[in-house]
Amino acid sequence: MSAGVQQAAVTRERGLRLLREMLRIRCFEDACVRLYGELKIRGFLHLCNGEEAVAVGTMQALEPTDAVVSTYREHGHALARGLSMNALMAEMFGRESGSSHGRGGSMHIFDAGKLFYGGNAIVGGGLPLSLGVALAQKLQGRKSVTACLFGDGAVAEGEFHESLNLAALWRLPVLFLCENNLYAMGTAIERAESQLDLPAKVRPYGVEAQAVDGMDVFAVEDASRAAVARMRGGAGPALLELRTYRFRGHSMFDAQLYRDKAEVEAWQKKGPLITLTARLKAEGLLSEDDFQRLEREARNEVAAAVEFAEQAPWEPVGQLERFVYAERPHA
Amino acid sequence: MPELLASGAARAARSAAPQALAAPAHMSYREAAREGLRAALQADARVFLMGEDVGRYGGCYAVTKGLLQEFGPERIRDTPLSESAFVGAGIGAAVAGLRPIVEIMTVNFSLLALDQILNNAATLCHMSGGQVNVPVVIRMATGAGRQLAAQHSHSLEGWYAHIPGLRVVTPATIDDARFMLAAALACPDPVLLFEHIFLYNMEGELSPSLAAVDIDHAAVRRSGRDLVLITYGGSLHKCLAAAEQLAAQGIEAEVLDLRTLRPLDDAAIMAAVRRTHRAVIVDEGWRSGSIAAEVSTRIMEQAFYDLDAPVARVCTVEVPVPYPKHLEDAALPSPERIVQAAQQLMSSGGPP
Numbered sequence: 001m002s003a004g005v006q007q008a009a010v011t012r013e014r015g016l017r018l019l020r021e022m023l024r025i026r027c028f029e030d031a032c033v034r035l036y037g038e039l040k041i042r043g044f045l046h047l048c049n050g051e052e053a054v055a056v057g058t059m060q061a062l063e064p065t066d067a068v069v070s071t072y073r074e075h076g077h078a079l080a081r082g083l084s085m086n087a088l089m090a091e092m093f094g095r096e097s098g099s100s101h102g103r104g105g106s107m108h109i110f111d112a113g114k115l116f117y118g119g120n121a122i123v124g125g126g127l128p129l130s131l132g133v134a135l136a137q138k139l140q141g142r143k144s145v146t147a148c149l150f151g152d153g154a155v156a157e158g159e160f161h162e163s164l165n166l167a168a169l170w171r172l173p174v175l176f177l178c179e180n181n182l183y184a185m186g187t188a189i190e191r192a193e194s195q196l197d198l199p200a201k202v203r204p205y206g207v208e209a210q211a212v213d214g215m216d217v218f219a220v221e222d223a224s225r226a227a228v229a230r231m232r233g234g235a236g237p238a239l240l241e242l243r244t245y246r247f248r249g250h251s252m253f254d255a256q257l258y259r260d261k262a263e264v265e266a267w268q269k270k271g272p273l274i275t276l277t278a279r280l281k282a283e284g285l286l287s288e289d290d291f292q293r294l295e296r297e298a299r300n301e302v303a304a305a306v307e308f309a310e311q312a313p314w315e316p317v318g319q320l321e322r323f324v325y326a327e328r329p330h331a
Numbered sequence: 332m333p334e335l336l337a338s339g340a341a342r343a344a345r346s347a348a349p350q351a352l353a354a355p356a357h358m359s360y361r362e363a364a365r366e367g368l369r370a371a372l373q374a375d376a377r378v379f380l381m382g383e384d385v386g387r388y389g390g391c392y393a394v395t396k397g398l399l400q401e402f403g404p405e406r407i408r409d410t411p412l413s414e415s416a417f418v419g420a421g422i423g424a425a426v427a428g429l430r431p432i433v434e435i436m437t438v439n440f441s442l443l444a445l446d447q448i449l450n451n452a453a454t455l456c457h458m459s460g461g462q463v464n465v466p467v468v469i470r471m472a473t474g475a476g477r478q479l480a481a482q483h484s485h486s487l488e489g490w491y492a493h494i495p496g497l498r499v500v501t502p503a504t505i506d507d508a509r510f511m512l513a514a515a516l517a518c519p520d521p522v523l524l525f526e527h528i529f530l531y532n533m534e535g536e537l538s539p540s541l542a543a544v545d546i547d548h549a550a551v552r553r554s555g556r557d558l559v560l561i562t563y564g565g566s567l568h569k570c571l572a573a574a575e576q577l578a579a580q581g582i583e584a585e586v587l588d589l590r591t592l593r594p595l596d597d598a599a600i601m602a603a604v605r606r607t608h609r610a611v612i613v614d615e616g617w618r619s620g621s622i623a624a625e626v627s628t629r630i631m632e633q634a635f636y637d638l639d640a641p642v643a644r645v646c647t648v649e650v651p652v653p654y655p656k657h658l659e660d661a662a663l664p665s666p667e668r669i670v671q672a673a674q675q676l677m678s679s680g681g682p683p
Contacts, residue, residue: 067427101460110459117426117463122450128419129451135420136427139379139405159446162416169411323461324495326519 005210005226010218012285016294018060018217019280022052022273023298025076028085029248031302032075032092032106036252040309041092044121045106046073050247053272054179055080057220058147058242061175061228064114067137067146069130072107072121073179077149083111089305095312102315103323123184124157126150127176131163134172134237145173145231153184155201156192164239168206171236175227176207178239179214181246186258198241207239214244215272247271356539361531363508364394368432371516372402375430378516381408381417382434382470391436392472392531418444418469422452422521425467430516435471438487438525452521453496467522468515474527474565474615475663481651484659486615488525488564489622492592498522499592500546501564505535507590510544518546527565527615546591549599555583558609558673561600561626563589566613566664573669582677592622600626601634608639611672613664618646640679643672 008014029047036045048055055076062068062081070077078088083099091098092106100110100119108119117133120126130148137144154160155178167174178198182189195201199209208230212223220242227238245267249256256264268274280286358366371378380395380402386409389396399407410417414435421433435441441448448469455463475484492499498520502511508526515522552567553574560570567588574584587603589595604610610630614623627642648662 069423098460100458100462103460104458108458110462112459112462117423118455119458120451122446125419125446125450128416128447129423129426131416132420132423132425132431133427134423136424136429139424139429159415159419162411162413163419166411166413166416166420323457323459325498326456326464326466327461 005219005222007222008218008225010283010285015276015280015285016290018056018221019273019276019286020294020298021056021080022217022276023294024085024301025052025055025079026273027295027298027302028075028079028088028305031306033248035092035306041106042094043105043107044072045252046250047248048073048076048246050267050271051179051181051214051244052076053217053220053276054177054214054242054244057217058149058177058224060221061224062147063144065142065144066228067115067117067133067144068149069117069126069133069146070109070119070149071123071126071151072119073151074109074119074149075106078109078111078116081111081114081116083109083114083116085301085305086308089302089309090312093309093312094314095309096315097308097312101323124150124154124159127154127159127163130174131167131172134167134174135170137173143232145175145228147175147177149177149179151184152178152180152182152189152198153187153192154178155198156184164202164205164207164237167237173231174237175224175231176237176239177224178241179244180241181244183246183250183259185250186254188258199239202239207237208235209239209241211241211243214242215270215275217272217276244272356536357534358505358537359531360505360508360526360533360535361392361394363505363537364512364526365396365398367509367512368395368398369401371432371512372398372406374513375516377428377430378432379406379408379429380432380434381410381421383410383412383436385409385434390434392528394531395434414440414443415447419447419451421467421469422447422455422465425465425521426455426463431467432512432516433467433469435469437483437528438471438473439483439485441469441471441487448491448497448521448523449494453494456496456520464519465521466516466519468512468524469521470524470526472528473525474529475647475652475659476529476565478654478656478659480654484652486647488523488592489614489616489625491523492622492625494593496521497593498546499525501525501527501590501592503527503530503564503567503588503590504552505533506538506541507544509537510541511546514544514546522546525564529565530568533568547594547596549587549589549591549596551585551603552588553584553586555585555607557583557607558611558676559585559587559603559607560611560613560669560673561587561589561603562613563592563622564615566615569664569666570613570669573666573673576666576670577673580674582673584673589626595626595629597629597633600629604630604634605637608637609676610638611643611645611669611676613645613669615647615664617649618644619649621646640676643676645669645672
């Protein structure tokens with residue numbers, strides 16, 4: 001599916017680095033499930049179990065000067081982008097030490113310093129935003145790109161089509177990353193899209209597009225790096241369809257009546273962590289001890305983040321009306 | 332009441348001053364708005380303008396005529412008819428360090444970008460815990476009166492003023508048309524700037540030596556001891572005309588121009604009520620849930636015992652704006668309706 005993309009060598013160093021990042025995300029999400037049951041996390045909670053290779057593979061291709069616009073299923077993107085896990089977990093708890101001062105919660109993770117612009121919870125709403133960030137990069141003469149993540153559900157939104165057209169028309173350096181997990185909440189993609197071949201759908205806009213195995217972190221990283229390299233060389237926007245699957249429900253309120261257990265189980269067997277671990281072991285790049293160590297480290301990091309969040313302060317109610325208008329002096 | 336210089340506007344004023352001095356003293360509202368745009372584009376390389384037909388066409392209302400030739404296509408950007416995409420792009424560019432001016436041809440089309448305005452421009456600052464500011468200015472034409480029928484005659488500025496995180500301004504004079512933009516650009520928050528379609532051809536004098544205005548204060552446009560007409564935007568001139576008619580009948584009406592609908596200048600509103608003890612609010616929005624309703628409620632909350640009569644409202648009648656001239660005229664606030672409301676108010680209540 002990734003024909004034409006330069007394959008980078010799979011080394012032990014690379015394999016362990018990617019596996020470590022993916023394990024951090026999986027452990028974080030699993031902890032969120034438990035904490036939701038304990039009522040520590042409330043509201044909508046959208047987990048990315050099964051989609052870790054997309055988060056880690058795409059973020060590998062970006063420099064700190066590149067920007068990211070994400071969705072409400074963004075914990076993995078944020079962790080892979082390098083946001084503090086402590087700040088992320090405190091945000092889940094709604095604490096003042098959270099990445100958005102506790103004001104956003106699970107769906108609105110921001111880090112302006114890391115150019116991570118949400119955490120956008122209106123499907124398709126982040127795409128126009130990404131155009132503007134990329135336009136600023138271009139007008140300021142930078143070589144940066146903006147990575148814009150969204151799900152397959154967003155493809156049905158008008159904002160998707162407006163944004164693809166305008167990005168191509170103005171040759172904006174936006175890397176559109178469609179995380180196709182086959183369901184827009186409970187609506188299967190074949191019940192929502194007249195054309196299931198997403199690259200074929202967007203190519204007429206003048207956007208270079210390609211489908212990638214979103215369960216293979218190496219394929220995701222290679223394709224992302226190749227697209228970013230072309231865009232830094234002056235090519236217009238590109239789109240990657242990252243074919244993946246969501247192992248858990250859409251949110252914590254999902255009885256999953258719209259899909260068979262057998263289908264979920266079949267995808268779990270193709271899961272990004274299982275396949276990566278098996279491949280690295282088969283190629284002699286990873287031992288069971290290595291795996292155990294990485295998993296233990298991830299669990300310890302998550303446990304420390306939970307402890308941090310537990311101890312983090314609540315914002316005083318007296319500050320309720322903060323963050324409606326700018327507080328910093330205007331440059 | 333003189334328009335006050337805010338500190339942010341003062342900085343903009345310094346850079347805008349040379350253009351202000353060079354501009355002809357007599358100009359149309361349209362020309363004043365164009366001079367404001369030119370000055371902003373000259374003063375700050377981060378400023379650019381985008382929207383439908385702002386470039387080659389010269390703007391639907393000819394406000395941006397000539398700007399493409401002067402500033403080039405990088406800074407005067409014609410967009411496709413994709414309101415959500417280009418408004419969102421303006422928001423994103425503001426987040427990433429530029430100072431975009433986005434023109435939506437009319438408020439009627441802003442509904443196609445409402446998701447971006449409400450869910451992004453107004454909320455990014457809050458959702459990010461104050462990390463992200465959105466210094467975008469979104470200009471649009473508003474209002475009825477040209478027989479454009481139900482889909483092209485909205486006055487939704489009061490509706491936008493419902494939303495925390497936005498600032499809403501309504502320049503109604505030549506001075507404000509010329510200088511409010513600079514103050515809006517100097518503001519770190521998203522500012523929606525509404526220009527009433529009936530004002531573009533209005534001509535007047537630019538105040539000599541004025542170099543900046545603020546977007547924080549209402550302004551008294553006419554003094555009068557008997558009652559206050561509280562209004563904004565295109566209705567200001569209907570109120571001034573009504574005040575003339577009332578003066579001929581011996582009723583002296585103060586006219587207060589709100590200028591900014593969010594945040595409202597409560598102090599100026601209450602001061603006017605305390606001076607006159609009677610208030611008529613004139614608003615081209617529909618009556619229910621209007622900015623007039625908000626102003627009325629604030630007067631009730633803050634100046635109830637200063638009133639000699641219940642607050643009155645002259646708003647658009649609650650019907651989609653009809654096409655025929657006689658029906659459209661009947662639906663909209665008019666000097667006649669304002670005079671009538673003022674007369675009724677003067678004959679009711681009051682100290683024994």
